[in-house]
Amino acid sequence: MSLLTAKTIQKKFGGVIALNDVSLTVDKGEIVGMIGPNGSGKTTFINNLSGLYAPTKGQFIFNDEDITGLPAHVITGKGISRTFQNLRVFPNITVLENILIGLHCRIDTSLWDVYARFLKTRRVEHQAKKKAMTVLELAELSDSQGILAKNLPYGKQRLLEICRAIVSDPYLLLLDEPCAGMNPVEMDDLADFIKLLQTKGITVFVIEHNMRFIMSVAQRLIVLANGSKFQEGTPTQIQNDKDVQAIYLGDEGDL
Amino acid sequence: MENIGSNSILNSPKYKAVAYGMLFIVCLLLPKIITNMYYLGIINYIILYTILCMGLNLILGYAGLLSFGHAAFYGLGGYTTAILIKRYGFSFLPCPLLSGVVALLFGILLGLPTRKVRGDYFCLLTIAFGEIFRLVAQAWIGFTNGAMGIVGIPIPSILGWSIRTEADFYYLGLILLAFTYITISLLIHSRFGRAFIAIREDELAASVMGINTAIYKIIVFAIGCFYAGLAGSYLAVYQTTVTPSNFRLEESCLMIIMVIVGGMGSLLAPVAGGIVMTLATEYFRSISEYRMLIIGVIMVAVLLYRPQGIFGTSAFKD
Numbered sequence: 134m135s136l137l138t139a140k141t142i143q144k145k146f147g148g149v150i151a152l153n154d155v156s157l158t159v160d161k162g163e164i165v166g167m168i169g170p171n172g173s174g175k176t177t178f179i180n181n182l183s184g185l186y187a188p189t190k191g192q193f194i195f196n197d198e199d200i201t202g203l204p205a206h207v208i209t210g211k212g213i214s215r216t217f218q219n220l221r222v223f224p225n226i227t228v229l230e231n232i233l234i235g236l237h238c239r240i241d242t243s244l245w246d247v248y249a250r251f252l253k254t255r256r257v258e259h260q261a262k263k264k265a266m267t268v269l270e271l272a273e274l275s276d277s278q279g280i281l282a283k284n285l286p287y288g289k290q291r292l293l294e295i296c297r298a299i300v301s302d303p304y305l306l307l308l309d310e311p312c313a314g315m316n317p318v319e320m321d322d323l324a325d326f327i328k329l330l331q332t333k334g335i336t337v338f339v340i341e342h343n344m345r346f347i348m349s350v351a352q353r354l355i356v357l358a359n360g361s362k363f364q365e366g367t368p369t370q371i372q373n374d375k376d377v378q379a380i381y382l383g384d385e386g387d388l
Numbered sequence: 389m390e391n392i393g394s395n396s397i398l399n400s401p402k403y404k405a406v407a408y409g410m411l412f413i414v415c416l417l418l419p420k421i422i423t424n425m426y427y428l429g430i431i432n433y434i435i436l437y438t439i440l441c442m443g444l445n446l447i448l449g450y451a452g453l454l455s456f457g458h459a460a461f462y463g464l465g466g467y468t469t470a471i472l473i474k475r476y477g478f479s480f481l482p483c484p485l486l487s488g489v490v491a492l493l494f495g496i497l498l499g500l501p502t503r504k505v506r507g508d509y510f511c512l513l514t515i516a517f518g519e520i521f522r523l524v525a526q527a528w529i530g531f532t533n534g535a536m537g538i539v540g541i542p543i544p545s546i547l548g549w550s551i552r553t554e555a556d557f558y559y560l561g562l563i564l565l566a567f568t569y570i571t572i573s574l575l576i577h578s579r580f581g582r583a584f585i586a587i588r589e590d591e592l593a594a595s596v597m598g599i600n601t602a603i604y605k606i607i608v609f610a611i612g613c614f615y616a617g618l619a620g621s622y623l624a625v626y627q628t629t630v631t632p633s634n635f636r637l638e639e640s641c642l643m644i645i646m647v648i649v650g651g652m653g654s655l656l657a658p659v660a661g662g663i664v665m666t667l668a669t670e671y672f673r674s675i676s677e678y679r680m681l682i683i684g685v686i687m688v689a690v691l692l693y694r695p696q697g698i699f700g701t702s703a704f705k706d
């Protein structure tokens with residue numbers, strides 16, 4: 134059963150067509166990869182999906198519901214979380230506080246609860262911290278819980294950003310070039326971590342430039358070129374596809 | 389924010405309880421220790437400014453919205469109490485709350501544009517609002533008595549306790565301050581407080597965390613303004629007058645400086661800012677033409693030697 138269906142998504146920025154008639158599906162439990170040369174529209178695709186932009190045309194159907202053009206905070210509440218290509222942790226607060234903010238949409242404290250039912254609020258906060266700690270433990274970040282996010286090493290900040298996204302138990306996790314700036318060891322750890330998330334029931338949609346990485350995690354690949362879907366298949370199929378190799382020649386060349 | 393999970397003895401509940409207990413007793417006995425009316429008066433102003441700054445700190449320090457209109461909300465509170473008591477014969481008891489609510493409602497109104505305009509334009513809007521408020525207070529003579537202000541606000545009394553002396557006003561201020569501190573502390577240690585911080589840190593990322601940033605900016609702005617209204621109510625009965633010149637742009641700037649000097653985004657920081665800046669203003673009163681200059685020098689000095697502010701965490705120091 135498909136968790137997400139994107140139907141003929143188009144996005145124009147002024148005269149530039151950044152996405153053109155992109156249709157795809159993501160099934161429950163899958164790890165889907167998206168590759169494509171720089172500027173091919175990968176980030177624009179998940180920006181549209183996560184509600185930062187509204188597509189000019191097309192529809193996103195998620196869990197049998199049309200979510201096209203809903204605001205970002207609503208879409209997060211429906212169970213789609215994401216990270217950013219250019220790392221966006223909250224720098225001046227602690228690691229634990231970062232994670233707790235990721236839990237925002239799963240805490241139902243109202244202003245009335247804050248002022249009038251503060252014992253209930255306290256209990257809810259306590260549970261939230263416990264939940265946040267389990268995620269930090271999963272990523273082996275619990276020792277750093279009290280450190281300001283900006284003081285973490287870069288690779289750990291990337292991991293923190295993923296933790297912040299998964300703490301709300303999303304159905305679908307969108308990762309935009311998660312291993313940019315990581316060394317090979319960190320990349321392998323990240324690949325393992327993403328597969329671990331899959332076993333926890335999270336469906337993952339990952340954009341990545343690094344071929345070795347994407348080949349090791351994704352079960353299915355979608356290739357984007359110039360804003361259109363160019364090819365789709367298993368990693369091996371894509372790797373041996375002459376046309377895909379051609380569009381990558383000037384760019385990566387190392388498929 | 390506090391360092392959750394740190395095991396230092398200072399964080400142990402027992403130590404905290406003892407420290408709070410001692411602080412409480414000292415606060416209660418202070419007018420017995422400091423009997424000089426002049427000093428007690430200064431302390432009352434420190435309390436007043438601390439309440440103002442705690443509200444502004446929510447807006448500026450936690451949510452990162454720069455508002456030059458805080459004095460106007462302070463004024464709205466002051467005029468609300470003055471008019472309710474003088475014109476409509478209200479007793480003082482409901483006035484602080486009503487003044488706060490009036491400021492809160494205007495805060496919601498002025499907060500609405502944050503949905504549409506960027507931070508720097510919002511800042512200009514707050515300046516405009518502050519000026520409009522002062523001009524209306526000056527021009528609407530029938531209601532506000534114009535530039536003369538409302539004078540002769542009678543001695544307030546709460547359930548038979550008539551508040552006359554500096555010590556009485558000290559206790560009234562302390563009650564309002566405790567209310568302010570407790571309510572802000574409850575708010576900050578909830579998902580609301582974290583949402584405000586997230587907006588300050590990175591608004592786009594905050595929205596992707598499921599935070600309705602438009603609503604939260606209005607909430608934090610309006611709640612911050614509530615405390616300005618509360619402080620205004622106190623000023624009205626303490627000073628027994630309110631005039632438009634109490635609520636000039638200069639006052640807003642002073643409050644911003646207090647928050648920055650105290651340390652933005654830390655719960656107790658406004659106390660430090662309030663103390664330092666009130667003492668400085670008082671100490672240099674004889675050369676009051678240079679008041680803003682001296683205040684500016686203090687701010688630069690603090691920012692040079694302690695960029696995060698006196699009480700601030702290291703958060704803002706890169």
Ligand SMILES: Nc1ncnc2c1ncn2[C@@H]1O[C@H](COP(=O)(O)OP(=O)(O)O)[C@@H](O)[C@H]1O
Nearest residue numbers: 146149151169170171172173174175176177178
């Ligand atoms: N906000 C924007 N305004 C105008 N053009 C944009 C915007 N965002 C992306 N684009 C354009 O859309 C195209 C796709 O960009 P992007 O999605 O970032 O590519 P990728 O992530 O695949 O490298 C690029 O040509 C880029 O210049």
Ligand SMILES: [Mg+2]
Nearest residue numbers: 175176177218
């Ligand atoms: Mg990109």
